[in-house]
Amino acid sequence: MKRFSIKGKRGAVHIVKVDEPDAYLLRSYVFTIGGSPAAPTAVRCVQGGVVIPLSHFVKPPPSGMRVLHMNGDTLDNRAANLLICTWEQWGNYFQACGNDGRIAKRTGEPCRERRDQALRLIIESNKEAA
Numbered sequence: 217m218k219r220f221s222i223k224g225k226r227g228a229v230h231i232v233k234v235d236e237p238d239a240y241l242l243r244s245y246v247f248t249i250g251g252s253p254a255a256p257t258a259v260r261c262v263q264g265g266v267v268i269p270l271s272h273f274v275k276p277p278p279s280g281m282r283v284l285h286m287n288g289d290t291l292d293n294r295a296a297n298l299l300i301c302t303w304e305q306w307g308n309y310f311q312a313c314g315n316d317g318r319i320a321k322r323t324g325e326p327c328r329e330r331r332d333q334a335l336r337l338i339i340e341s342n343k344e345a346a
Contacts, residue, residue, distance in 0.1 A: 217294060218242075224249030224256060232258045233292045234274065241273050257290040271298050282306040286335055301338045309334040 218239040220232045230249050234242060247270060251257040258270040271283040271290075275298040284299045284306055285292060301309075309331065 222247055222249055222258060230256055230258075230291055232270065233289075233294055234270075235294050235296075238274050238293070238295070241270065245273075251290065258293065274298060275300065284309060284335075284338065288331070299335070299338060300342070305334075305338045305341065309338070 218234055218236055220234070220239075220242045221229050222232055224230050228249075232242065232247070245260045247258045247260050249256045250259040250267065259267050260270065260273070261267055269283070269290075270293045271285065274293050275283055275295055277283050277300050280303070281300050282303055282305075284301050286297050286299050289297070
């Protein structure tokens with residue numbers, strides 16, 4: 217695993233993790249930190265204002281699909297941490313667990329079990345589709 221430091225807004229430094237074979241991406245492109253303070257994400261801005269997350273370089277999703285960071289850390293872009301899922305699966309995961317994947321929005325309870333259950337469902341669904 218390689219770690220890279222990327223400066224964010226207001227000079228904050230964020231550590232981005234990638235697998236050794238993907239380290240060239242961080243040397244080849246200019247990445248900036250985007251997203252919210254609660255969930256920063258490494259992104260690359262390209263012509264026309266289109267923003268492409270680093271995760272999409274590491275594990276490009278097919279059209280109509282999303283990339284989910286299984287451990288909830290959007291700066292951890294190791295291939296083993298990235299899961300391809302549908303928009304519906306991605307939405308269900310965040311609806312149950314809140315944006316940071318730690319606290320349920322409605323109840324305020326820790327949602328590790330719900331997050332893990334949502335991940336298991338996505339993984340099982342992906343196995344069935346393969």
